[in-house]
Amino acid sequence: MPRQENTHEKILDTALNLLAQNGYKGTSIKDITDQVGLTKAAFYAHFKNKSQLLGTLIEAYETGYIDKLIQRVDEQTGNAIDKLHRLISFSSGVGLQYQKSAILFYSLSEDLKAGEDIEPIRLRCSRKLEAFLVDLFDQGKSQGLVRKDIDSTMLVHLTISFSRGMFKQAVDNASRIDGMEYVRTFRKVFFQGIKAE
Amino acid sequence: MPRQENTHEKILDTALNLLAQNGYKGTSIKDITDQVGLTKAAFYAHFKNKSQLLGTLIEAYETGYIDKLIQRVDEQTGNAIDKLHRLISFSSGVGLQYQKSAILFYSLSEDLKAGEDIEPIRLRCSRKLEAFLVDLFDQGKSQGLVRKDIDSTMLVHLTISFSRGMFKQAVDNASRIDGMEYVRTFRKVFFQGIKAE
């Protein structure tokens, strides 16, 4: 993901790394500019404030990952299970580039107070993905591929729960866990778990 | 969980609430003592520092929840699946009292920098639970109840991923999600997902 052409991008890159690692409250403007090689003041020539920096990063996640995910999964044919498989493939493929963005995104609600004006963006992203998934599970049910005794909405929360946990877990245990093996395990358990008899 | 007998306990109670809600960095000593009705200085008559307060809370989680969970699940008879069911029941039963502790616990790695000296405690807890679960899944496999094509360690990470995600999700969507229904959904998907053919 080398896009370090100009200062603006350098700040975004550095910030994403630090924010994903230390959280919003745990990352100071100075931390970021020190690493980029700037003074704190220079930061404010590029971003209105710390909150706007976060907003920019989340919106990049939205357009660069979430929107693309939905688009790619939908543009090809296949049944709901095929689509879910593609979704997981996309997540663990293209998604890798956005791993840090995802971690940042999922940490937002914890650092809640930090980005009060970020909340709308966060909600928009959440709702977008949730709606898409509910639809997918409903399709799966009407195609007779997904068991009907579980509520689609609950299934979505389950899926997202897992997804957010996975990212955290991956970071915390980065050295001990093989990511690909992890995704394979998830696939097996999840698809057997939801499939209709 | 009313243990407000003395100031010490009052501080712990209040701190747990605030820390679970706003994170370590997002909670100041003043926030805590204000709510308890003390001055900041009084805090230091009870705890060496902020970090020690966190340590105390995590250790309470360890002995009050993790240790008890392991003990209860093991003390009764039954096969691995029975035990896993008991584990989930315990989590969503007794565990409710410790919901805030769990949220705090799972948020630790995000607030990493906050409690550098907390890391040993956190690791001990993680390893303890992981070892117990690996054992459980291995038992399940040798009892022919759990599919053998998935690595036990990965399965543990999957389980914990879900668990941590669940707590966060539960908090973020507290108003929108019915906790019990959620656990039921998890049970269905999870047990069908891991059971041997």
Place this chain on the structure above:
Amino acid sequence: MPRQENTHEKILDTALNLLAQNGYKGTSIKDITDQVGLTKAAFYAHFKNKSQLLGTLIEAYETGYIDKLIQRVDEQTGNAIDKLHRLISFSSGVGLQYQKSAILFYSLSEDLKAGEDIEPIRLRCSRKLEAFLVDLFDQGKSQGLVRKDIDSTMLVHLTISFSRGMFKQAVDNASRIDGMEYVRTFRKVFFQGIKAE
């Protein structure tokens, strides 16, 4: 006006001097605490913020000067002109202690943006004094002592205009102007200017 008993008062005293001299924007917390011999942080143990400090000073001006002025002028007998004379005497007597407060008060509207939440207090003080003066001039008219061809409200604005100008002028030319002589001049011109034929 030596009330330097404790830190709180010391801050107020020092702040009043600096604020009257350099204005709200021109006076930093550090300026104040440096002169008192404290760190910036100590300031915040005594005042919520800079704005509250200003508020405290203005309210001290209100109760210590304005309210007392009105009370003293009214409590004694005499006609409107007697009262106006007493008012001027009070201003240039007791008022001397409050000279800096008055300067600060009159500078508020210039530093408008500084104390957005100060505006209510400022307005209350203004209105209080204005109402009192309008009344006084009206009395003067009905007693046949003040010329009736001038609007009382305008006369009040004129009086206050002069008053605020006087304070500023007194500061700017402190070394060149004899305050008492100045007040005498004002008395002569003003009373001859407003008296009925």
Place this chain on the structure above:
Amino acid sequence: MPRQENTHEKILDTALNLLAQNGYKGTSIKDITDQVGLTKAAFYAHFKNKSQLLGTLIEAYETGYIDKLIQRVDEQTGNAIDKLHRLISFSSGVGLQYQKSAILFYSLSEDLKAGEDIEPIRLRCSRKLEAFLVDLFDQGKSQGLVRKDIDSTMLVHLTISFSRGMFKQAVDNASRIDGMEYVRTFRKVFFQGIKAE
């Protein structure tokens, strides 16, 4: 006062408005250039620094208003009282264009620290006007039109006090006070107040 021909003038116009409204400390270069539609850097192609901008504006007030005032009042015949009336007429006529300049001028001493190198210009203006007025009052006395029991210098300070207060008052109460009515009131009180028996 539309002189927006070139950027230089545009900056001066905008700056005058903002400075009169928010004071020297309350007006940033960015405030000015934003409103003009320039970058901050561009400002420095036109003015050496913020202080020089202020100097330019004050000097414009000097030549455009003070000098002209003195000239107009003197060039016509009439006694001292006639001249004082002309002075007031000029102030409230031509002076209207320079109202903002006057406000800025009178606010200088408050924002003292702002323009250390402005002080000479400010003093020159003050002295110029004071000298002119002292002369006028002295003429008035020798013409038997102005009472002799008051010191001319004090009378000047009184006049200027009023004048500066009037500008501030006019701004603070812009919506509540009728300017012309105000000037009429001043005329009545002032001329009766100073006239010889």
Place this chain on the structure above:
DNA sequence: GATGAATGAGTGTTCATTCAT
């Protein structure tokens, strides 16, 4: 145990100013 008063280090943010282009 608890308080009031204080501190040093830090946070996010603004501002006047510079300079290569």
Place this chain on the structure above:
DNA sequence: TATGAATGAACACTCATTCAT
């Protein structure tokens, strides 16, 4: 003339922590 990018110094304010009482 104008810009984009940068800086150093300042600012208001917060926080964990200390200490005498």
